[in-house]
Amino acid sequence: MLNRIGRRTFLATLLALGLASLISIQARAAETDPLPSWNDGPTKQSILDFVAAVTKDGAPDYVPVPERIATIDNDGTLWVEQPIYAQFAFAVDRVKATADKHPEWKTQEPFASILADDLKGLAASGEKGMVEIVEATHSGMTTADFNKTVKDWLAVAKHPRFKVLYTDLIYQPMLELLNYLRANGFKTFIVSGGGVEFMRAFADKTYGIPPEQVIGSSGVTDYQMWDASPVLVKMPKVFFVDDGPGKPEGINHFIGRRPIFAFGNSDGDKEMLEWTAAGEGLSFMGLVHHTDAVREYAYDRDSQVGKLDKALDEAVAKGWTIADMKNDWKTIFPPAKSNP
Amino acid sequence: MLNRIGRRTFLATLLALGLASLISIQARAAETDPLPSWNDGPTKQSILDFVAAVTKDGAPDYVPVPERIATIDNDGTLWVEQPIYAQFAFAVDRVKATADKHPEWKTQEPFASILADDLKGLAASGEKGMVEIVEATHSGMTTADFNKTVKDWLAVAKHPRFKVLYTDLIYQPMLELLNYLRANGFKTFIVSGGGVEFMRAFADKTYGIPPEQVIGSSGVTDYQMWDASPVLVKMPKVFFVDDGPGKPEGINHFIGRRPIFAFGNSDGDKEMLEWTAAGEGLSFMGLVHHTDAVREYAYDRDSQVGKLDKALDEAVAKGWTIADMKNDWKTIFPPAKSNP
Numbered sequence: 162m163l164n165r166i167g168r169r170t171f172l173a174t175l176l177a178l179g180l181a182s183l184i185s186i187q188a189r190a191a192e193t194d195p196l197p198s199w200n201d202g203p204t205k206q207s208i209l210d211f212v213a214a215v216t217k218d219g220a221p222d223y224v225p226v227p228e229r230i231a232t233i234d235n236d237g238t239l240w241v242e243q244p245i246y247a248q249f250a251f252a253v254d255r256v257k258a259t260a261d262k263h264p265e266w267k268t269q270e271p272f273a274s275i276l277a278d279d280l281k282g283l284a285a286s287g288e289k290g291m292v293e294i295v296e297a298t299h300s301g302m303t304t305a306d307f308n309k310t311v312k313d314w315l316a317v318a319k320h321p322r323f324k325v326l327y328t329d330l331i332y333q334p335m336l337e338l339l340n341y342l343r344a345n346g347f348k349t350f351i352v353s354g355g356g357v358e359f360m361r362a363f364a365d366k367t368y369g370i371p372p373e374q375v376i377g378s379s380g381v382t383d384y385q386m387w388d389a390s391p392v393l394v395k396m397p398k399v400f401f402v403d404d405g406p407g408k409p410e411g412i413n414h415f416i417g418r419r420p421i422f423a424f425g426n427s428d429g430d431k432e433m434l435e436w437t438a439a440g441e442g443l444s445f446m447g448l449v450h451h452t453d454a455v456r457e458y459a460y461d462r463d464s465q466v467g468k469l470d471k472a473l474d475e476a477v478a479k480g481w482t483i484a485d486m487k488n489d490w491k492t493i494f495p496p497a498k499s500n501p
Numbered sequence: 502m503l504n505r506i507g508r509r510t511f512l513a514t515l516l517a518l519g520l521a522s523l524i525s526i527q528a529r530a531a532e533t534d535p536l537p538s539w540n541d542g543p544t545k546q547s548i549l550d551f552v553a554a555v556t557k558d559g560a561p562d563y564v565p566v567p568e569r570i571a572t573i574d575n576d577g578t579l580w581v582e583q584p585i586y587a588q589f590a591f592a593v594d595r596v597k598a599t600a601d602k603h604p605e606w607k608t609q610e611p612f613a614s615i616l617a618d619d620l621k622g623l624a625a626s627g628e629k630g631m632v633e634i635v636e637a638t639h640s641g642m643t644t645a646d647f648n649k650t651v652k653d654w655l656a657v658a659k660h661p662r663f664k665v666l667y668t669d670l671i672y673q674p675m676l677e678l679l680n681y682l683r684a685n686g687f688k689t690f691i692v693s694g695g696g697v698e699f700m701r702a703f704a705d706k707t708y709g710i711p712p713e714q715v716i717g718s719s720g721v722t723d724y725q726m727w728d729a730s731p732v733l734v735k736m737p738k739v740f741f742v743d744d745g746p747g748k749p750e751g752i753n754h755f756i757g758r759r760p761i762f763a764f765g766n767s768d769g770d771k772e773m774l775e776w777t778a779a780g781e782g783l784s785f786m787g788l789v790h791h792t793d794a795v796r797e798y799a800y801d802r803d804s805q806v807g808k809l810d811k812a813l814d815e816a817v818a819k820g821w822t823i824a825d826m827k828n829d830w831k832t833i834f835p836p837a838k839s840n841p
Contacts, residue, residue: 227711230713304753357757361757371567371758372756372758373688373755373756373757373758379754381750384749384750384772391772391775391779393749400741400754406723406724410721410722410724410733413733414697414719414722414740414741416712416713417697417698417701417713417715418711418712432724436731439730439731
């Protein structure tokens with residue numbers, strides 16, 4: 162039988178051992194959970210199960226490393242796309258910043274509405290107006306100058322609601338997913354309707370995705386000699402629209418392999434997910450569903466930006482993974498950097 | 502003083518030691534020479550010097566691994582392009598193979614000339630005829646079917662002079678160069694005027710260059726549903742011509758970084774080399790000069806295929822590397838596989 166001191170020592174030891182093992186279990190969980198910002202549940206499990214299935218050597222669904230191609234949308238899938246795409250906010254700011262060189266814009270739509278901060282008038286200019294704004298702000302300069310302009314803008318422009326840099330409004334759970342995929346031999350590509358040169362200005366630093374793995378919409382460039390030095394000049398002419406059916410077409414043009422993993426968030430991703438699903442082996446199709454008006458935004462079928470309607474129905478019907486932002490994501494954004 | 506046996510033993514030992522060290526020196530040289538099929542001299546040395554300069558950590562010309570982008574032409578740079586591009590030989594064979602489905606071709610140029618083996622008539626149809634032949638043989642099928650057709654053709658079609666498979670007519674020195682670059686952290690890309698889907702059918706197996714690192718000319722594809730399955734159908738419409746100024750434009754569209762190393766062999770590579778040379782740091786520009794009519798072909802300024810005129814003058818003027826096939830290459834082709 163234990164005496165008093167002996168008992169106390171014994172209990173203290175037990176307690177210490179218990180705490181130690183608890184700490185060790187927690188530490189191990191933190192070490193081994195590759196997706197700590199995802200709540201446990203079927204969504205997270207579907208990702209873990211897929212990666213386990215295709216990476217286990219000798220297993221029936223094993224996929225060799227070079228064929229582990231993951232294609233992931235950007236706006237609304239890797240970062241915030243509301244209330245307007247960051248790239249469109251950039252274009253609007255560029256119209257304002259260069260207006261002194263274009264006196265005609267004061268009376269010419271859609272520029273007049275932008276300069277008068279008349280969002281209603283801007284909206285009234287419709288898709289035609291959008292195209293004019295993008296052409297006016299995305300052409301007439303060299304690719305190098307455009308790259309610098311985008312970087313300069315991203316370094317200072319703040320999101321209207323969150324008041325932080327756009328590159329701070331990336332989704333922490335998706336960053337973890339990208340890292341997890343890469344740690345398992347996947348090559349991660351962005352496949353986005355956004356402008357390829359806009360995205361390349363930040364994708365490497367922000368997502369760890371190098372320029373050559375960024376696929377997007379683009380304009381024609383023209384090789385010219387300026388002061389005996391070659392430059393590529395951005396022309397006001399569409400080269401490729403990487404949206405909807407353009408996504409599988411772009412995947413074929415730029416990658417030349419079919420992805421086995423694809424993630425999107427809108428109807429513009431539907432064909433990319435269908436194309437991925439139609440591969441021969443096991444494949445993973447995922448959608449981010451924006452359901453969290455408090456921490457981010459809640460929108461789907463009727464949204465002007467990032468409309469998710471047909472792709473949602475197809476995902477439900479076919480059992481694709483739907484990441485419900487409110488329920489599946491423990492945190493939305495990485496710890497703030499620019500907003501102390 | 503050594504007695505007779507002693508002396509003999511001593512000499513034998515010396516001899517043995519001498520031989521051993523000679524053998525060891527030769528073995529070491531073979532082990533450490535990354536370009537054994539290149540003759541020693543300034544051409545080979547320029548490659549070795551460049552790679553040493555950009556890979557030595559802390560040196561003034563050091564380039565971080567992700568920026569070590571190498572872009573290399575295919576026809577005439579990595580494999581034989583004479584007397585006609587392999588892809589054109591493929592197209593001609595496809596016209597013959599599918600002629601029964603096109604009775605109108607019997608009287609319709611340029612198809613009638615092909616079916617009559619009338620090369621003069623074919624040549625008379627000019628570029629317009631070429632385009633018609635490529636369109637007729639490179640569209641109207643799915644990307645998957647086209648890939649299979651190319652692979653099947655490459656497995657059997659023989660080069661008219663060398664009587665071996667086209668994929669046996671790759672340049673051993675360039676294979677060594679690709680391996681050497683990759684061993685030094687370079688990402689090797691093909692940037693060719695040839696069809697991207699044609700090249701992707703063999704580039705991985707033949708050159709160790711995966712589909713996503715092959716850039717070439719291409720046609721528009723169309724996303725369609727066939728029997729409820731998505732397919733990409735090749736359309737008779739040009740999407741991108743990756744030749745001349747199209748090469749830097751394609752490098753920008755598909756890679757989004759400027760190469761630091763580029764190799765070509767014709768005027769179609771001029772702008773790619775200029776674009777590479779215009780980068781900020783140290784860069785390497787090289788041309789294969791076909792000077793060996795005995796072992797391969799000798800051609801440059803007046804050649805119909807692979808004309809090398811302005812780019813040669815520019816290379817000489819600017820001190821770019823010129824690989825003189827006859828003098829710089831110890832061997833041309835890898836040990837024969839298909840031709841026993």
